[in-house]
Amino acid sequence: MTDERTRILVAEDDRRLAAMLEQLLRSEGYEVVLAHDGQAALHAVLTRPFDLLLFDRGLPVRDGLDVLEALRAQGNAVPALILSALGNPSDRVEGLTRGAEDYLAKPFDIDELLARLRVLRRKSAAPTGGLAVPGGVLHPQRHQVDLGEGRTVVLSERENDLLAMLARRPRQVFTREELLDSVFADADDTGVVDSYVHHLRKKLGRECVLTVRGVGYALGRLP
Template sequence: MSENPRVLVAEDDPRLAAMLTELLESEGYDVLVASDGQGALHAGLTEAVDVIVLDRGMPVLDGLEVLRRLRESGVTVPVLVLSALGNAAHRVEGLDGGAEDYLAKPFDIDELLARLRVLRRRATAIVPTVRFTGGALEVDNRTVVLADGARVALSERESALLEQLARRPTQVFSRASLLESVFADADDPGVVDTYVHHLRKKFGRELIETVRGVGYRMGAAA
């Protein structure tokens, strides 16, 4: 498998997409291209990429709609929006919509490359993680990175439960203790079982082991 950084270029202009592909490949990137918003959304949800260059004005789905759906799905890959709409209001709209950067067309090639380098440096900065057999939980962004590189977004409570178990992988936690430490605003121990079920549904039953008559402890990711 290539160790080059991987970039998704979502651009419907075939000439610009080809130019960006050639440019980025010459800079050492592996390039994946999507020519419309639906393709960009699918690739963003299913492909492992390090950064996304996203045209704002694409057919099928607008770039900002693609961005909104990616963020709602828990995708945290840094996104640079390219757009012919370059005034301050449009830039603010893009940044508020979840983009890390916004560059107006026409753009300077060296500036584009520099901005991508900045986004990659930010994305690869040290993130607090809790490791477990088969993966690691990135605590700040509530994302599990599996051994094969796949990234799975968690809800706040799923993340809190997994973190509690993974930090002490050999300890058996009773439902009562998990209810107190993770679900302090709930009074029904059944909520623990519910979120164990959610995590097992995402990662397989082996992730969390049931210790009959006692409670739960970490197993291994499927």
């Protein structure tokens, strides 16, 4: 059971599966709100607070990843788990890149789903201090960089983990292999590290991550 009443939005167009998930999650102590298409899911999140989001990817009207990306662009950082029949590595990478904290392929194990949701809830509820990064402060548990004057940038899980690793040791230069092993353990090509550095620079500016030629990457210079 959850330790407190946790409100979760379940966006799933398969009504039989949605009803099963609703019954399962209610039995675990969650407050469940259902949406059966992407537009309804977007409207729900924009009009009431949620603690967790559980999205199917192939929603009618508006794709689940499009909805999630729109929410992240507006600064909404509610942790999201994508539940999808598309389970190839490239599908999972796309889901995580576009703002999901976790990705689980259908068919899924119920105990694994519940465990992943508990982990997301603990992460979102845990207190956190900020880490200095060029131009702002990273709050790892919120996957968010505060830039000052009310401006924020929301990061995907992998962007967040990569920047946090650099920020926790701002004077250290990490090789691509070290970053691959620590942040991208499910990948086997250091090119994914370069891709996520590119994503971070697009969101936060080129100065946020420093390239050390012949070695790897380090946090950009702090003021």
